[in-house]
Amino acid sequence: MEKKTKDFKHLEKWQSTLANCIRCGYCFEHCPMFKHTSWESDAPRAKIITAFGLLSGEVEPSESAADKMFSCFFCGRCEAACSSGVPLTEIFIDAKKDLVEMGLKGPGTTSTTELNCARCLICVGSCPHDARFYDGKGIATDPTKCQSCGICLDVCPAGAAKIKNDFGTNSDNLIERAATFLDTHESAKAIIFACNWSYYPELQASLLPESETRDKGYEILVNMCGGRLGAHLLMAPFLHNAWGVMAAVCPDGDCRHDGNLRAKKVIETLRNTFKSIDINPERIQLVQIPAGDKTLFQAEIDTFIDTLNQLGPIR
Amino acid sequence: MKKIDETRLKNIVGEHNIKTDPSDLYIYGSDSSVHHAMPWAIVRPETTRQVQDIMRYANQDMIPVTARGGGSGMCGQTVPIQGGIILDMKRMNKILEINLKDVYCRVEPGVVDDDLNLALKPYGVFYPPTPASSRIATIGGEIANNASGVRSVKYGATRDAVLGMQVVLANGDLVHLGARTRVEASGYQLHKLMVGSEGTLGIVVEATLSFVPIPEFRCMGVANFDSLKDAGDAIGSIMAAGAVPSMLELVDSVAIKAVNKTMNLGLKEVAAALIFEADGMVQEAVDYEINKMKAICKQHNGQDIYASYDPKEREKIFMGRKKLFPALSKYDDNLASTALADDMAVPYSKMAEMAEKIHEIADRHHIVMTAYGHCGSGCMHTKILMDTRRKDQWDDAKQAITEVYDYVRSVNGTTSAEHGIGLSKAASFKLEKSDSLTLLASIKKAIDPHNILNPGKLSQAPENWVTATNLRYSVNS
Structure with missing residues (x-):
């Protein structure tokens, strides 16, 4: 299987590393894109296969191939789980650099800017990856730097920052899913936001019988990065009679987008607001969960539900 | 290549459940x-009716x-050597019933x-093939390959746990096979x-599976050996003594080094180690089995x-074994771990000789x-670590594999x-089952007269696995 490779000067150095990926697929369960679509072509392994195909000349550098390489929220859980030690996100970034030079820019999950942008530059200052900049006409994104954390979406006052291929992480989508759960489950009490899939304690890719989920008291929604937990998203479940909301984020220093720090500030503000209107602030909580610690996450959820049971519904 | 009627397929499964872009x-x-071949379309059914219409x-x-x-097969079972439709079954992902009364x-x-095991756990039971x-394998794939694992020495393979199933045949007919009885x-x-x-x-399209109680007690042990032969002989002796391990695993020096390098487990780097486990509802019974296995290991110079x-x-011991396959690719930065000749079985008395033979041939x-x-069930795994860029290494690997299977x-x-057999093991399979x-x-022809179901596999597979499909590696000439 040897063909003439195209000019992938950044990707080329990974040739032997790509052979080290034994394609076990153990990365699937951590990937938000695979979780959302259950298409293998959205999983991290697929990007490694695509990178190999681009290098070997078996995959044409097309828009669809580029869209796959540009779709990643850079939670880094795939490479943390990879016992073959393949540095997946570094490979993705180098593939993106080569594709951009060929005129292919995704967008995949890269953030874009709509025409209603007011050029206030808030997103430029807030981007933890220095990916957004003013190009003389408007706000642009460097697709090789953008790590799709979505913080720009949350800070944009005009709603002009977008991630078009959001894979279910869009806040409107999350609000709708929270509302559906709370409106259709009699025992529903809480919405739990988790910043990634690595510590998600429930079934990963399968569905339980309806009889098993009928009496569920809470729903876990994965939002990809605590930096996207704006006040409107956290408050929305209360409009559907939630007793409480909990957000789980990475421990201090573990988030590659520093989104956990932002989440801390937002939740602290909301807790103060709750106090000022005589609502127990324990109804909204932030917990820090290390990658992969499903046991701790479940314990935190159980404690939170116990707290809510003592508090009862908001009257 | 035949033309796929995309419109008809979209009418069956919906536009969102079909992919035909070359990158997909x-x-x-x-x-x-190690194999690669291009399908013509990926189609993802969500219901039995859709599977019937596609067929x-x-x-x-x-x-x-x-x-x-899950696409985790190691022998190319799902590599579409004759093209056609890949039927991605991951959307038929419902646990339909957990019936504790009828087990x-x-x-x-x-x-x-x-x-499935996460769903069963609250009821104190588990599905044992494992x-x-x-974490990625689906029940459908496990059935297709009669998957088994570390606990099969006590609890059996997938075939032992399947009570019945619904199957869509090549002509689209739905049949109910087996029963919901033991x-x-x-x-x-x-x-x-x-x-x-x-x-x-x-x-x-549906399987009825049995499950067993999660044991109250599990005890796991390790024994190190200075020679592979001693470890292999200990396995034979443990099984011949009538011990009932729930796990009996061999790892050799190559495997130990790989796991240590990747997972930093600090295992002693000896010629071989045995990992053994016993489980049960009564601790004394578990102790009895563990003590029996410890004594036999000692008799065979275990340390x-x-x-x-x-x-x-x-968990620490088990995770090392569970992640061994991916860890092997870290053994040497210039060598890739390839899934070749990877799961033969030999009688217990030949286990030591087999392990030594593998190293001698390599x-x-x-x-x-x-x-x-999983040497307790007679299964010996190998992986071939080689420089996949060198054509001569593939020639060496092919010769080595031939010799391993001949043995x-x-x-x-x-x-x-x-x-399973897939593509990589067809040559030896055909010799083994020649009569x-x-x-x-005849069975295949009777059930699938047009030969559309995964054609070119098992006895239909080409005998030279190196050239059967493109290899998924870049090989220099």
Whole structure:
């Protein structure tokens, strides 16, 4: 299987590393894109296969191939789980650099800017990856730097920052899913936001019988990065009679987008607001969960539900 | 290449459940094996009716159909050597029923093994076949390959846990095979025939599976050995002594080094180690089995023998074994771990000789091979570590594999214990089953007369696996 490779000067150095990926697929369960679509072509392994195909000349550098390489929220859980030690996100970034030079820019999950942008530059200052900049006409994104954390979406006052291929992480989508759960489950009490899939304690890719989920008291929604937990998203479940909301984020220093720090500030503000209107602030909580610690996450959820049971519904 | 009627397929499964872009087809052209071949379309059914409609269309137009679960197969079972449709079953992912009274569960084929066990856990029961890939492997894929794993020495393989199933045949007909009872003597056990048929006889759309109680006590032990032969002899002696391990695993020096390097487990780097486990509802009974295995290890010059009930200690030992396959690719930065000749079985008394034979053959052919596996059930795994860019290494690997399989058959072993045949093992499989190949072909012809279900596999597979498909590696000439 040897063909003439195209000019992938950044990707080329990974040739032997790509052979080290034994394609076990153990990365699937951590990937938000695979979780959302259950298409293998959205999983991290697929990007490694695509990178190999681009290098070997078996995959044409097309828009669809580029869209796959540009779709990643850079939670880094795939490479943390990879016992073959393949540095997946570094490979993705180098593939993106080569594709951009060929005129292919995704967008995949890269953030874009709509025409209603007011050029206030808030997103430029807030981007933890220095990916957004003013190009003389408007706000642009460097697709090789953008790590799709979505913080720009949350800070944009005009709603002009977008991630078009959001894979279910869009806040409107999350609000709708929270509302559906709370409106259709009699025992529903809480919405739990988790910043990634690595510590998600429930079934990963399968569905339980309806009889098993009928009496569920809470729903876990994965939002990809605590930096996207704006006040409107956290408050929305209360409009559907939630007793409480909990957000789980990475421990201090573990988030590659520093989104956990932002989440801390937002939740602290909301807790103060709750106090000022005589609502127990324990109804909204932030917990820090290390990658992969499903046991701790479940314990935190159980404690939170116990707290809510003592508090009862908001009257 | 035949033209796929995309419109008809979209009408069956909806536009969102079909992919034909070359970049998607390329991804679905490989699994965890060394092979790669391009399908013509990826189609994702969500219901049994959709599977039936797809098969009616494929049968009419004689289009190959290859069912696919998690894509973790190691021998190329889901690599579509004749093109056609890849039937991605991951959307049929419902656990339909957990019936504690009648001790079975019903699941769709796309349910992931670990998910099923997570759902069963609150009831104190588990589904035991547990291949190492259980976090990604689907029940449908496990049925297709008669998957087994570390606990199969006590609890059996997938075939032992499948009570019945619903299967869509090549012509689209739906048949109910087996029953929801523990035993059945009502004619041919066709559900058992489907297990291990690698998608060549039908598409499983629902399975009824038995489960067993989670034991109250589990104790895991380790013994180190200065020679591979001593470790192999200990395995034979443990099984011959009538011990009932719930796990009996061998890891050789190559495997130990790889796991230490990747996971920093600090295992002592000896010639071989045995990991053994016993489980049960009564601690004295577990102690009895563990003590028996410890004593036998000692008789065979085992060292540093210890055992623990501590879940953390057991998890540490078990995770090392579970992640061994991916860890092997870290053994040497210039060598890639390839899934070749990876799961033969030999009689217990030949286990030591087999392990030594693997290393002797590898040395002679200038490649690195490792010997490890579920030796309690007779299964020996190997992986070939080689520089996949060098054509001469592939030639060496091919020769080494031929010699390994020649040995396996010479001692009345079998080509595959748990991963199946697919493409990579067809040559040895055909030699092993030479007097029943006509019978196998007759069964296939009777059930799938147009040969559309995963064609070109098992007895139809090309004998030279190196050239059977493109290899998924860049090989310099």
